Each structure stands twice: as structure tokens, then as C-alpha cells.
Amino acid sequence: MLQSSKKLQLNEADRNGMRAAGKFNAQLMDYIRPFVVAGITTGEIDQLIHDYTLKFRHIPATLGYLGYTKSCCTSVNEVICHGIPGDYRLKNGDIINVDITSIVDGWHGDQSETFLIGEVSDEARAVTQCAFDCLYHAIDSISPGCPVSNIGDAVCETAHARGFSVVREYVGHGLGKRFHQYPNIPHFPDRKSKTERLLPGLCFTIEPMINAGSRFTNPDKEDQWTVRTKDGRLSAQFEHTILMTETGPEILTLTKNGPQKGHQF
Numbered sequence: 001m002l003q004s005s006k007k008l009q010l011n012e013a014d015r016n017g018m019r020a021a022g023k024f025n026a027q028l029m030d031y032i033r034p035f036v037v038a039g040i041t042t043g044e045i046d047q048l049i050h051d052y053t054l055k056f057r058h059i060p061a062t063l064g065y066l067g068y069t070k071s072c073c074t075s076v077n078e079v080i081c082h083g084i085p086g087d088y089r090l091k092n093g094d095i096i097n098v099d100i101t102s103i104v105d106g107w108h109g110d111q112s113e114t115f116l117i118g119e120v121s122d123e124a125r126a127v128t129q130c131a132f133d134c135l136y137h138a139i140d141s142i143s144p145g146c147p148v149s150n151i152g153d154a155v156c157e158t159a160h161a162r163g164f165s166v167v168r169e170y171v172g173h174g175l176g177k178r179f180h181q182y183p184n185i186p187h188f189p190d191r192k193s194k195t196e197r198l199l200p201g202l203c204f205t206i207e208p209m210i211n212a213g214s215r216f217t218n219p220d221k222e223d224q225w226t227v228r229t230k231d232g233r234l235s236a237q238f239e240h241t242i243l244m245t246e247t248g249p250e251i252l253t254l255t256k257n258g259p260q261k262g263h264q265f
């Protein structure tokens with residue numbers, strides 16, 4: 001039986017709240033992009049994101065979230081997600097995912113991009129391209145009322161065809177007035193996602209994490225946040241916030257200057 005949660009179907013006023021949050025978050029991604037180059041530290045990136053958000057009187061959603069103390073996540077090379085900004089200085093050949101979430105008038109916009117720093121290895125470029133293509137293949141595969149598992153089917157098809165793996169422990173999520181809410185959006189087709197539907201008015205993220213080697217994860221025991229690949233190989237991710245409308249998915253976090261659908265890295 002396909003299930004759904006009626007109360008998460010946003011009305012037009014609420015949808016406009018989410019649209020504004022997504023738009024600001026994308027504007028912030030466009031702002032930070034030119035700074036993400038060799039020589040900057042991840043802590044400096046975080047400070048720029050923090051200051052820009054406050055300048056517009058919005059709120060960095062991660063700041064103070066479950067004890068997290070930064071305004072974004074910066075996940076370099078073998079870090080899959082939730083890398084904590086700090087003293088690490090980007091260097092030629094790195095890949096880095098910058099994940100930004102803003103709260104605008106109570107609504108959340110959440111997105112991430114992986115950046116190539118200077119000249120990167122063929123594998124780094126390929127895994128980044130794969131994560132990007134997985135995101136857009138997933139968006140292309142959903143329609144009003146479809147099962148959530150369409151997303152996992154699309155991501156796995158693209159990743160496995162290229163010999164890459166899909167992280168299972170961290171998933172996309174519903175969002176709205178809350179950062180993480182129903183439903184879970186796994187990037188592989190699990191049993192539950194086959195029973196749940198993407199009804200018009202639902203907002204959620206798609207954020208596939210693609211590993212060059214095995215899918216297995218290794219959460220940092222000391223800082224409790226940083227998640228690395230178990231085998232130490234590279235991982236890449238892209239994320240958009242999506243509103244399902246009556247006529248199809250609407251990407252709320254589209255940037256002006258970032259990679260667009262079909263981009264080749």
C-alpha cells in the first residue's frame with residue numbers, strides 16, 4: 001500500500017516560504033563559490049557563509065543544531081559528509097563538498113555542491129560527475145504521487161553503471177519549518193521507500209553521496225560528526241531542495257552561476 005502524510009502537503013503560502021528560503025540559500029552558494037579555491041581554509045569558508053547569512057538577517061540552520069557549532073559542512077576528499085570547518089587549507093587536487101542550510105522566515109533551504117580544486121585526478125572528476133548526474137537522474141525520475149523509491153532506483157542505476165557505490169547510512173529528508181522531518185529519502189530503494197509517495201506540496205532533499213570505492217562509512221569517534229569512507233577513497237555529493245508540485249518537481253535551490261543540468265566537470 002502506498003502511504004503519504006497529508007499534513008506535510010504545503011499550501012501556496014507555505015510553498016512561497018520554501019521558495020524564498022531556497023532562493024536565498026542558492027544566492028549564498030553563488031556568493032561562496034569564487035572563494036572555494038586553493039589556499040583558503042574550511043574555517044574561512046564557514047566564516048564567510050556565517051557573515052553573509054547574518055548580513056541578510058537569516059539564520060545558519062546548522063549553527064547549534066544538535067550541538068554542531070559551525071554554519072556549514074565542509075567535507076574534503078574521503079569525507080562523505082558532516083565535515084567540520086576548521087584549519088584545513090584547500091590545496092590543488094582536493095575535492096570539497098560545501099553543504100549550506102539557511103532558515104529564512106522559519107523555512108529551510110538546504111543544498112550542497114562538490115568543488116574541484118585546481119587540477120584533480122581522473123577518479124576525483126569522475127566521482128564528482130557521477131554524484132551530480134545521480135542527483136539530476138533522480139530529479140528526472142520523479143513525478144507527483146510516485147514512490148519515494150524512484151529516487152533510490154535512479155541513483156543506484158547511475159552509480160553502479162559507473163562502478164561507484166551509494167552511501168546508505170545518510171539519506172535525504174523532508175524539510176520545511178524543521179530541518180529534518182518525514183519522509184526519509186534513501187538513495188537506494190529500500191522496502192519503506194517503496195510504500196511512500198511524493199505527493200504535491202511535499203518538500204524534501206535529494207543528496208546522493210557517491211563513493212569511489214566501497215559504500216561503507218566510518219564516523220569519527222572523537223568529533224562525533226565527520227563521516228569518512230571506510231576504505232579511505234574519495235566521496236562526492238550534490239544536494240538540492242525539491243518541492244513536488246501538481247505538475248512535477250520544482251528545484252528550489254537552483255543557482256545562477258553553479259553547474260546546471262547536463263554540466264560536464
Ligand code: MF3
Nearest residue numbers: 062065068073082099101110
Ligand atoms: N546539511 C546536512 C543535510 O543535508 C545536515 C548537516 S547537519 C550538521 O542534511 F549538523 F551536520 F550540520
Ligand code: CO
Nearest residue numbers: 110205207239
Ligand atoms: Co539535507
Ligand code: CO
Nearest residue numbers: 099110111239
Ligand atoms: Co545539506
